Amino acid sequence: MEFQQPSSDQDAEPADGGAAAVTQAALQAWRRTALLASGVAVAAVVGLVAVLVTGRDQEDLAGPPPSGPEGAGAAEEPAVPTETPDAPEPVPAVAEEALTWAPPPLEDPETIEVDAGRASLDLDPDRDYVIELPPEPLDVPGGVVLNGGRNVVMIGGEIHISRPGQTGPDVRGLYLKDQTGVVHVEGVLFSGPELAEGINLDQRQGAVVQLQNLRFETVRAGPPEHHADIIQTWAGPRELRVDGLSGSTEYQGFFLLPKEFGDQPEPDAFHLRRVDITGTPDAGYLLWRDERGWPMTIEDVWVDRAQQDTRRGSVLWRDDQPENWWDGVEVGAPPDGPFVPDGVAGVDYVSPGYVSGD
Template sequence: MRPRNFTMVLGVVVLASLLAVSGLAACSAAEGRGSVPAAASARPRGAGDAVATDAGSAGLLPWSPPRLSNPTTIDVATLTPRPGAPRIIRLDPRRDYRIRMPDTALRRPLVILGGRNVVLIGGAISIPYQGPDASIEQRRGLLLIKQTGTVHVEGLLLTGADLSEGIQIASPEAVVQLQNIRVEQLHARDQVRFSDNHPDIVQPWGGVRRLRIGALTGQTNYQGLFLKEALGPIGAVQLWKVNIKGSASGRQLLWREGQFDISVNQVYLEPAKGRSLQQALWGRWTNVLAGPPPNGDFVPRGLAGPNYRSAGYAPGS
């Protein structure tokens, strides 16, 4: 996200511009901070933190995709946006969709606007250098906005030399499931004052009914999961097998601000050198562990991307 004084203005402008068909390309489908102290604990998870899953060493994921009713398949490779603009897929909020990503990395941001139940499995978004005057919107990976059912994003890789925002969400009516997600190279251009942006791996700035993150590995030079009710409410958050590494300038890797419920299960942080686990947290957190996962990244390099194959889902998920 941008520096704090721009956050609300940016959100309103982005939301309004998308809904009003601004200068962003439209691919139509189917006709800062202060210093609030954090409370952290490295104790093992408790029963209250249980995520509904029997997933384990077999690689099964805790949440299966939603059942789709007469879905329309959108092939992203066939859509032609305007030069330099994100790909915006506009969907009917009463219908279900499958989003098919290209066989090679998409080299511009993707915006999914609308839809009821939406499923995207596999694919990569790699943001190359966007020029000296690029906006943050041009340096974002994925934006989910105004879905009304369940959004299931799985096996997605976000990377690139100019990636400055990972996944942003503005879907207060939707359940959003992010599983087997890998985010690499997330950074601001100004890595001293962060005058251009405060990067976030995941940020539901526009609200979400329930956010489920199951298996996510991310690296950031500023922030990780930024869970703050800015322009919409956050109903509840479930975190399972999340590991985040802060690069040299990394700050808060987990940010919680609001009254929503949250469950934490196998969440590991590697703060920037010289920063403690406490300094990598904002707000009240429990069951967060310091260091890398014992067996390495939950989403190792090569798992997420165009060649992704799901291992399946836990019984009863």
């Protein structure tokens, strides 16, 4: 059999002409399919990128999705926290009725702040003073002593006696001695478990003493040989003016002997207005005065004893005298309560003003 060398012509067909034709056609079809598939793939990638980019742009234009549960619609405005208002500060009780006597006019007064280390004061008899108690109760043996001064004014504060003493002055609230003008004490609370004397007066220089809106917690019996009083005077004053005073005592109330000591003249007058004094069951006389002829005016004055003894002679010394010194005094409690109720006098005292309008 003769062997034939293949032709070098690249277009020469294989020796098996039918099979070669089929193979060539299949190859050409595969190429067309591959090219088409590549084009479709590229188009798909381009389309996907376009979709992603377009969707991102739409999200940017639309803004962030609404918050809240699905289907709730637009987001609600965030709640603004509300501040709880501070509780109002308690308002101190205020006496309702204007007082009868205003403080005296003061000329270039010196102001003295009293404390536990400076509670006994010697004052110039020719100078005016304002005496200021501390913003908290003053707890000091012997209370406050004011010796001298011309016109002296003390308004508001609390004098507290908490320690027992050997004598009456050790357990006293206030001692006013030898003022030469007008001394005005208003809105002071006297308190403490050992308080056994309220106010003592030794006024031999002709002073006028004004005591208004004062409250005395129970004045105790005190040391041996001591008789407790809410107010006691043994010398003067020339004129005593009391308007608004409530007090309780285990022994006596007012003990008024303006000529017991000294050679000063008899008083011009004592004025008692809006006063209520309550005695414990063992208390003695709640109002006591000497038998001299100095005048006294009484308006809305009440005395009462816890054991409900309504006999006037048991609470008023010498009520049987023909001078009728205690005419106008009522035995019992004021129908509307104390004239100086709890919370009026003290460190938060607010003056109601004065009838004169000052």
